[in-house]
Amino acid sequence: AQSVTQPDIHITVSEGASLELRCNYSYGATPYLFWYVQSPGQGLQLLLKYFSGDTLVQGIKGFEAEFKRSQSSFNLRKPSVHWSDAAEYFCAVEARGSTLGRLYFGRGTQLTVWP
Amino acid sequence: GAGVSQSPSNKVTEKGKDVELRCDPISGHTALYWYRQSLGQGLEFLIYFQGNSAPDKSGLPSDRFSAERTGGSVSTLTIQRTQQEDSAVYLCASSRGRVEGYTFGSGTRLTVV
Numbered sequence: 001a002q003s004v005t006q007p008d009i010h011i012t013v014s015e016g017a018s019l020e021l022r023c024n025y026s027y028g029a030t031p032y033l034f035w036y037v038q039s040p041g042q043g044l045q046l047l048l049k050y051f052s053g054d055t056l057v058q059g060i061k062g063f064e065a066e067f068k069r070s071q072s073s074f075n076l077r078k079p080s081v082h083w084s085d086a087a088e089y090f091c092a093v094e095a096r097g098s099t100l101g102r103l104y105f106g107r108g109t110q111l112t113v114w115p
Numbered sequence: 116g117a118g119v120s121q122s123p124s125n126k127v128t129e130k131g132k133d134v135e136l137r138c139d140p141i142s143g144h145t146a147l148y149w150y151r152q153s154l155g156q157g158l159e160f161l162i163y164f165q166g167n168s169a170p171d172k173s174g175l176p177s178d179r180f181s182a183e184r185t186g187g188s189v190s191t192l193t194i195q196r197t198q199q200e201d202s203a204v205y206l207c208a209s210s211r212g213r214v215e216g217y218t219f220g221s222g223t224r225l226t227v228v
Contacts, residue, residue: 032213034216036219043119043206043220043221043222044206044208044219045219046217046218049216051213051214090158092158099163099171099173100146100163100165100210101146101148101163101208101210101217102148102160102163102171102174103150103158103160103217104160105157106157108157
């Protein structure tokens, strides 16, 4: 069955520390990959996406993600976290050849940032 | 408009009543999507509209749910005879295509009491 796994429900880091949020997917072929962020009471904001090519993609707010085909992973990273990064982060996939915009989401990782 | 607009932002309704949720997509975006976000199920795809094509309704959880998109712009999601399990945040998104990505609204929080 197709699935998206974010193994960490909640992560706490200190401001200025580095961050890595994990995402693994299970699909027949490499899907399109996305990371979204959601602040309380807000919709989802796209951080970055991977379609093909360079496996290290840069996004907004200083985030980057690396696609690793061998591990079926698309982990999100940031070298130095700011207090404003506290939010919930969602990994999502879209199967190639599927309905445009039909995203499958992980259950999310809640990020808390200590001052 | 500048973003995807959804109304109302919050809705409390009694079990058994019908509700209508509205989505106003970004101007020029031909594709429109509805998703539901609930504690139990996470984020789930509901329905997809693309231009004048027949919508993809495969994600609708029951026949109490329906949606329409008038004039290729504004969309309304209707839930009939609401149940408590319908309580969730309903998110709308629009897009011009996959490369540009999908822009989400802030959602409508529906509470069925």
